[in-house]
Amino acid sequence: EAGVAQSPRYKIIEKRQSVAFWCNPISGHATLYWYQQILGQGPKLLIQFQNNGVVDDSQLPKDRFSAERLKGVDSTLKIQPAKLEDSAVYLCASSLEQGGNEQFFGPGTRLTVL
Amino acid sequence: LAKTTQPISMDSYEGQEVNITCSHNNIATNDYITWYQQFPSQGPRFIIQGYKTKVTNEVASLFIPADRKSSTLSLPRVSLSDTAVYYCLVGDMVSNFGNEKLTFGTGTRLTIIP
Numbered sequence: 001e002a003g004v005a006q007s008p009r010y011k012i013i014e015k016r017q018s019v020a021f022w023c024n025p026i027s028g029h030a031t032l033y034w035y036q037q038i039l040g041q042g043p044k045l046l047i048q049f050q051n052n053g054v055v056d057d058s059q060l061p062k063d064r065f066s067a068e069r070l071k072g073v074d075s076t077l078k079i080q081p082a083k084l085e086d087s088a089v090y091l092c093a094s095s096l097e098q099g100g101n102e103q104f105f106g107p108g109t110r111l112t113v114l
Numbered sequence: 115l116a117k118t119t120q121p122i123s124m125d126s127y128e129g130q131e132v133n134i135t136c137s138h139n140n141i142a143t144n145d146y147i148t149w150y151q152q153f154p155s156q157g158p159r160f161i162i163q164g165y166k167t168k169v170t171n172e173v174a175s176l177f178i179p180a181d182r183k184s185s186t187l188s189l190p191r192v193s194l195s196d197t198a199v200y201y202c203l204v205g206d207m208v209s210n211f212g213n214e215k216l217t218f219g220t221g222t223r224l225t226i227i228p
Binding site: 004035040041042043044045091093102103104105106107108 | 155160
């Protein structure tokens with residue numbers, strides 16, 4: 001079974017530039033999550049989708065971050081414009097359903113903002 | 115919000131049994147306890163989940179006392195490959211309202227010594 005795919009694996013941009021990350025969850029998984037993990041900290045949930053609807057985006061900085069999951073499969077996370085403090089690893093995860101199911105994480109995208 | 119407290123770091127020798135304890139004094143009735151493992155440059159990986167008493171799988175055991183205010187992840191006969199960060203999560207596994215179950219703390223950095 002293929003795991004969660006993410007691209008790119010690494011990205012370096014300058015502040016005020018825009019960047020987008022892509023995630024392809026495990027086939028059949030209805031729930032998709034985006035996390036931000038700053039060096040030395042645990043992952044922080046940014047947004048959770050159930051199919052193509054948003055379940056929770058309370059910790060998403062909506063002035064600069066946006067995410068979509070068209071057709072309830074792939075998802076993209078965008079930052080526009082990026083700030084220095086956005087430097088982190090962005091993790092995508094998926095699970096069969098919401099409510100306690102095991103989450104399967106992708107390898108993450110390491111973003112460096114200069 | 116059920117907050118968790120774990121030791122920041124632990125060291126152990128190969129072949130030993132390692133026990134990592136997590137405190138969650140204000141755990142709610144519907145809350146489950148879930149542990150994830152994270153290796154450098156990878157996303158977290160589900161280890162085990164439980165509600166009460168003892169749960170065992172091929173990787174680890176999870177011990178939960180009757181009051182459920184703490185839990186202990188037990189790794190039998192650790193090897194160098196068990197060096198990782200271990201996260202304890204507590205949250206509502208049923209309704210998924212709010213994002214309690216999706217809150218990772220700073221975790222416990224476990225180092226296995228040859």
